[in-house]
Amino acid sequence: MAEPDRPGSLRIEGRGPVAMALALFLARQGLRPPEVDIDAPAGEIPGWLAARCLALSLGSWQLLSRIVALPRAEPILRVEVSLRGRAGRTRIHAGDVGAPALGYVLRYGALHRALADALTGDLAGAPAGTSAASTTPTAPAAPTAPAAGTAGTVDAAGAARGEASASSGRAIALTVVADGDPGAAARVHDFDQTALLTEVVAERDGQGAAFERFTDEGPLALLPLPEPHRHALVWCARPVESERRAGLAPEVLAQELLTHFGHALGALRPAGERILAPLQRRVRTPGDDPRRIAIGNAAQSLHPVAGQGLNLGLRDAFELAQRLGELRAAGRPLEEAPAAFERTRRLDRGIAVALTDALARVFTARGLGPFESIALGALDLVPPARNRFADALMFGFRSP
Numbered sequence: 001m002a003e004p005d006r007p008g009s010l011r012i013e014g015r016g017p018v019a020m021a022l023a024l025f026l027a028r029q030g031l032r033p034p035e036v037d038i039d040a041p042a043g044e045i046p047g048w049l050a051a052r053c054l055a056l057s058l059g060s061w062q063l064l065s066r067i068v069a070l071p072r073a074e075p076i077l078r079v080e081v082s083l084r085g086r087a088g089r090t091r092i093h094a095g096d097v098g099a100p101a102l103g104y105v106l107r108y109g110a111l112h113r114a115l116a117d118a119l120t121g122d123l124a125g126a127p128a129g130t131s132a133a134s135t136t137p138t139a140p141a142a143p144t145a146p147a148a149g150t151a152g153t154v155d156a157a158g159a160a161r162g163e164a165s166a167s168s169g170r171a172i173a174l175t176v177v178a179d180g181d182p183g184a185a186a187r188v189h190d191f192d193q194t195a196l197l198t199e200v201v202a203e204r205d206g207q208g209a210a211f212e213r214f215t216d217e218g219p220l221a222l223l224p225l226p227e228p229h230r231h232a233l234v235w236c237a238r239p240v241e242s243e244r245r246a247g248l249a250p251e252v253l254a255q256e257l258l259t260h261f262g263h264a265l266g267a268l269r270p271a272g273e274r275i276l277a278p279l280q281r282r283v284r285t286p287g288d289d290p291r292r293i294a295i296g297n298a299a300q301s302l303h304p305v306a307g308q309g310l311n312l313g314l315r316d317a318f319e320l321a322q323r324l325g326e327l328r329a330a331g332r333p334l335e336e337a338p339a340a341f342e343r344t345r346r347l348d349r350g351i352a353v354a355l356t357d358a359l360a361r362v363f364t365a366r367g368l369g370p371f372e373s374i375a376l377g378a379l380d381l382v383p384p385a386r387n388r389f390a391d392a393l394m395f396g397f398r399s400p
Helices: 017-028 058-065 108-124 156-164 239-246 250-261 309-330 334-362 369-381 383-395
Strands: 009-013 036-038 053-057 074-076 078-083 089-093 103-107 172-177 187-202 209-214 219-224 230-237 268-283 292-294
Touching: 009 017, 017 036, 017 058, 017 108, 017 309, 053 058, 053 108, 053 309, 058 103, 058 309, 058 383, 074 219, 103 108, 172 334, 187 239, 209 250, 219 250, 230 239, 230 250, 230 268, 239 268, 250 268, 268 334, 292 334, 309 334
Parallel strands: 009 036, 009 172, 078 209, 172 292
Antiparallel strands: 053 103, 074 103, 078 089, 187 230, 187 268, 209 219, 219 230
16 A cells, blocks of 8 residues: 555556666656656567667767667768659768767667666666566567557556556556557548568668658658668558568569669668558647656657657657656656646657658659759758758757
8 A cells, every 4th residue: 555645656658668768767867666667678579670670860879878888770971862753852961960970770679678778777776675667577468560650569568557557555646658559539640651661782882871762652761770781671652552562572672672762872682571561640639637648659650751750759758757857856746747748848749740741741742843852952052951950850859
């Protein structure tokens, strides 16, 4: 039974990267078990999920460097954006914005291990008698493939436990939903696109380049992986086209990819499993429960065109940990966090949603070809605009 004079605790629902990062950010604020109730990291994750590629912005990389030993990753030294069959191109170089890299590409499994190791070590140092989370990693329930742009699996068991799950003897003051879906009441937009996710081996090394090529079907991205000549492919198109390509023989898919992407990397050879992910934008409708708050994919699931989904979730986790730390230091109730958090995150979240929606749709709109070329050309010719765009992608959208 909870002692009435003890402050309420915080429950984190989820076992994905955002949930684990939040727990580690909170530990830096002095909030850890028994005040924080969290599940132990999953001991194993499905092979398809472990192999999935993630693009972390420089800002996310810097945030993670505060809480984990950073895993092996490939730096993105430049980004090349182009239009298939039309003029217009822009290049963003890390050196032009004074950054060591614009971002880093790694596999989900590497990030999961780094976060899980750090979290397990942190929990192992929790006060004696604490059982808010077992420090022995547990195997997850059988997963289903998430939509592209999402970062992890739903901890259904944790969600079912809800507010009765705290084993520290404290009442749950605040529950943070950090994994899963925005829910049935979410605002939904169907892009009528499906992403084909796989890897390719290129004839030429891209020298740290990430490519985003807009076609009349949807965006096509190639991201550099830590292994030489290897790239992650994210090819968005109408569902029927993506399904057809998923079943093509490797040499046929290679030729079709070359036709749409071009010869910047020479011949491209498909390698690895092919996964299809239907694309929707789902944004959670704000609730009226002051003791529950959603972050990461539980708050918003975005189109992968700008690579903002996981990065937005990590910024959510960091900002929420900051707010909760401030409340704890001031001796104020944790229930005050949601309102302040939503206010501080509204701009970044809102612009990220609008930007990804626009990029996913505008380049497939008919009749806008000349304007698209002019827009990309202008961005390339106006360094301040290009650099501001790069800064936003690296660190999020902030008030001036």
